[in-house]
Amino acid sequence: DMGAQAILAQVCRGRGSTTRHTALLLCVMRSPPSTPSSVRASFEAAEQERLPLADHSSLIMAVKLGEYDDVINAMGKRRLDLVWNRLPNRIIIMQHGESEGNKNLAGHTPMGASQVPLTPKGLEQSKSAGKRLKKLVGGDDVLVCISTFESAQQTLLGLYAGGFPEEQVLAVHVDPQIRAQEFGNLHRVGAREAAEAEQKLVGPFYHRPPNGESSADVFDRISAFWVRLTSGGIDELLPKAKPTCQTCLILTHTLPIRLLLMRILGWAVETFESMSDLGFCDYVTLHKSPEAMKYKVIPEDSCPERWPWAMREVWLVMRSRSPEPELQKRLEELRTLQARAGVGNWTDIDRAIATAEQEGLRQRSEPCTVLDYLSIPQPRTEQGPAHLKALKTRLVHGHGHADRKIDELEGFAKDCKVDLSDVEFIDWWGPHLSYFAKSLRQQHPALRKNEGAAAATPTGSSR
Numbered sequence: 288d289m290g291a292q293a294i295l296a297q298v299c300r301g302r303g304s305t306t307r308h309t310a311l312l313l314c315v316m317r318s319p320p321s322t323p324s325s326v327r328a329s330f331e332a333a334e335q336e337r338l339p340l341a342d343h344s345s346l347i348m349a350v351k352l353g354e355y356d357d358v359i360n361a362m363g364k365r366r367l368d369l370v371w372n373r374l375p376n377r378i379i380i381m382q383h384g385e386s387e388g389n390k391n392l393a394g395h396t397p398m399g400a401s402q403v404p405l406t407p408k409g410l411e412q413s414k415s416a417g418k419r420l421k422k423l424v425g426g427d428d429v430l431v432c433i434s435t436f437e438s439a440q441q442t443l444l445g446l447y448a449g450g451f452p453e454e455q456v457l458a459v460h461v462d463p464q465i466r467a468q469e470f471g472n473l474h475r476v477g478a479r480e481a482a483e484a485e486q487k488l489v490g491p492f493y494h495r496p497p498n499g500e501s502s503a504d505v506f507d508r509i510s511a512f513w514v515r516l517t518s519g520g521i522d523e524l525l526p527k528a529k530p531t532c533q534t535c536l537i538l539t540h541t542l543p544i545r546l547l548l549m550r551i552l553g554w555a556v557e558t559f560e561s562m563s564d565l566g567f568c569d570y571v572t573l574h575k576s577p578e579a580m581k582y583k584v585i586p587e588d589s590c591p592e593r594w595p596w597a598m599r600e601v602w603l604v605m606r607s608r609s610p611e612p613e614l615q616k617r618l619e620e621l622r623t624l625q626a627r628a629g630v631g632n633w634t635d636i637d638r639a640i641a642t643a644e645q646e647g648l649r650q651r652s653e654p655c656t657v658l659d660y661l662s663i664p665q666p667r668t669e670q671g672p673a674h675l676k677a678l679k680t681r682l683v684h685g686h687g688h689a690d691r692k693i694d695e696l697e698g699f700a701k702d703c704k705v706d707l708s709d710v711e712f713i714d715w716w717g718p719h720l721s722y723f724a725k726s727l728r729q730q731h732p733a734l735r736k737n738e739g740a741a742a743a744t745p746t747g748s749s750r
Contacts, residue, residue, distance in 0.1 A: 370519035371580050375535040380544050381570035384409030386438040405441045413445020416568035421450040427533035431459045434466045434539045457526045464512040467540035468505050471498040492556045509546045561597040561660050597660040600686045602652035602714035610647035618643045644722035655682045668715045675707045
């Protein structure tokens with residue numbers, strides 16, 4: 288009973304050994320009284336016995352044997368509830384204004400990336416964002432968590448100049464864990480382009496530029512920041528002088544924003560890679576979801592007022608299409624050789640079969656791009672009728688649309704004619720997974736790389 292536990296905590300306050308009173312608490316809860324007043328009487332009666340702690344060895348043994356697991360689990364759940372109740376109702380994750388480095392990559396050369404200032408345009412963007420945020424936060428107390436980079440620092444000053452209520456800011460926490468990705472100590476001209484070319488081979492999440500960080504490296508420190516913000520531990524970031532802080536503004540950079548959303552929302556790597564960078568001084572707003580003890584994106588409170596833009600290239604495998612006859616014949620011959628040699632005993636044959644199977648899949652497929660990918664309900668890579676229906680207004684023909692404007696792409700989607708009833712399955716992975724790996728995912732849904740099933744709660748555990 289929570290009322291009984293509150294009375295016990297009050298009685299224990301100021302009475303000496305915490306360990307002794309924990310033992311007495313367990314003694315009382317072993318045969319719990321029916322009312323809070325009887326709890327107090329039972330506790331005081333147990334305390335009057337003045338037994339040394341050693342006499343509770345049987346109780347300690349019972350704890351070890353699991354007899355009090357329900358009590359201990361209830362205490363753990365109550366602690367999570369208390370931590371959750373202290374967390375901000377609203378989190379705003381914001382991109383800084385335009386910097387000299389964004390306008391001209393050579394701007395990184397004479398100085399470290401952490402020192403690059405805003406452009407005059409970037410300062411004006413910050414002021415405009417300050418006006419919008421003033422309306423959004425209302426009278427809330429605010430905690431600001433900000434990158435150590437000068438571009439973020441100057442953006443905060445621009446927010447204040449635009450009307451963001453500085454008097455409501457309880458604390459400004461400057462944190463190097465949410466700084467921009469490190470590409471090396473100094474940015475050489477051409478280094479970013481070379482890294483992007485190599486990134487296509489390794490993958491955006493795992494590629495590490497020389498003397499720099501991969502997205503996976505940045506994810507680790509972003510995750511550590513999130514735990515400090517939400518765990519209620521000794522080094523928590525929330526101001527201790529206030530029981531609650533209604534709004535938290537996190538002012539950072541493009542890649543940390545995407546990775547922080549990946550951490551909060553439990554995205555797969557492929558989902559992270561599908562999201563585009565936010566525009567200068569754009570932001571994503573999240574609110575608490577009390578039922579699930581998680582945060583959720585609120586598009587109408589974000590800027591722009593939509594889900595963060597994301598596209599994913601897919602291949603629709605059509606029932607009405609077949610591989611070319613020459614390819615089918617070659618596959619039959621290779622499989623005959625494989626059967627004679629034994630699977631795995633002739634690597635060249637196994638590799639040739641895998642390549643031919645992948646090519647056969649491509650010949651049966653219609654390449655398309657899924658627009659507004661993040662707005663599809665999780666798990667997004669399911670193959671059922673509901674998910675096919677969700678794709679109906681989101682498909683455009685072909686790949687390579689990253690440089691096109693959103694309005695233009697949405698116009699293409701209206702003109703896209705794909706017979707979804709002819710779709711056998713959606714190949715979400717293309718050349719990144721083998722034919723065999725895709726077959727496994729089709730046969731065993733648990734192996735599909737969907738997201739949401741293991742989304743992390745604010746306190747760091749999985750729910």
